[in-house]
């Protein structure tokens with residue numbers, strides 16, 4: 001018998017009036033701040049240097065007395081005192097799990113430890129997101145995920161179990177086997193990156209399978225890249241899968257998801273404000289920006305006690321909008337368009353800012369495109385050039401001449417007339433990604449890179 005469920009995982013907190021929500025945040029921030037000052041040498045050192053004491057926290061605005069925390073400081077501490085630096089607020093022996101960042105772009109990976117209690121919190125937050133998008137105990141949830149040291153969907157796995165769904169860990173196996181498993185097990189919900197959701201469709205097509213009609217999948221939950229909130233990407237995924245597509249986002253530094261899209265699909269993500277405090281600041285000047293303005297996401301997590309994160313600069317590009325933007329009844333604010341990429345991804349080409357997400361929005365409007373790559377290079381050691389390399393679907397290559405012109409024109413007009421080179425590459429030559437897609441390749445000499 002189908003049961004009638006609340007649309008909210010935590011009906012009380014998710015609909016709390018804003019003033020009560022802010023009071024709850026202040027209470028949790030005080031606790032966190034005291035905990036970190038007393039237990040984490042990293043935070044005590046930084047609080048002392050900034051002349052901040054937890055007792056100074058009288059209102060939520062006093063938050064700004066707390067110094068911002070950067071990845072660089074954290075990494076410096078890790079390198080000085082391997083393996084974990086002095087951020088830990090409790091002894092290593094209390095940990096039950098070790099994870100690290102995917103280590104993309106050749107940076108030092110962030111190493112994290114979590115306790116049993118931290119993991120309970122991590123799965124609880126995933127429950128807000130999974131339940132909020134409509135996952136119920138009757139669902140069969142498939143994780144197209146490698147289950148390695150990268151934290152990725154680990155928390156989502158536990159969240160789906162916690163809410164009572166049947167979980168299928170689609171770990172290390174071929175894409176072909178994953179497609180078979182999705183059909184065989186009557187999977188209703190698939191969790192992956194947007195890029196890998198496309199890859200599964202391509203594989204299914206090669207196997208003569210139409211996932212939209214041959215599978216039971218009606219929910220696609222994507223994470224790890226900005227694609228889930230790019231309208232063209234979403235539309236194509238929803239058509240190919242015959243399913244609703246929802247965006248969620250988290251980060252290894254927090255261990256879990258912190259924003260999720262609800263079943264109303266506002267093309268934006270609710271912030272789980274009873275568990276995290278999210279500020280949006282000007283990326284250079286550091287002052288708060290208002291609703292509807294782009295800024296950098298700065299995050300404080302109330303739940304991860306082992307490694308407290310307080311006013312951590314994520315470098316993520318976001319735009320906050322009020323909760324009333326969505327009609328679901330939640331009182332938590334949203335990020336319109338989800339997480340829009342990273343401020344560090346911005347490229348300066350001959351004086352014009354180019355964001356990979358903006359390029360993707362345009363390229364994905366064209367259904368004939370299978371995969372693409374943005375290549376930046378230097379002409380005659382002098383002038384920066386940008387080339388979009390496009391791989392077409394095998395049965396659509398005849399459309400190239402017309403498509404090339406359309407793309408060049410659309411890309412240029414969206415970038416103050418900047419000239420884009422648009423090249424075709426042979427089918428199957430561009431890299432495919434399972435975790436975080438890296439579609440921007442910078443071929444300029446190191447000294448010439450801007451952005």
Ligand SMILES: [Zn+2]
Pocket residue numbers: 262263264266270326327328329330
């Ligand atoms: Zn909503």
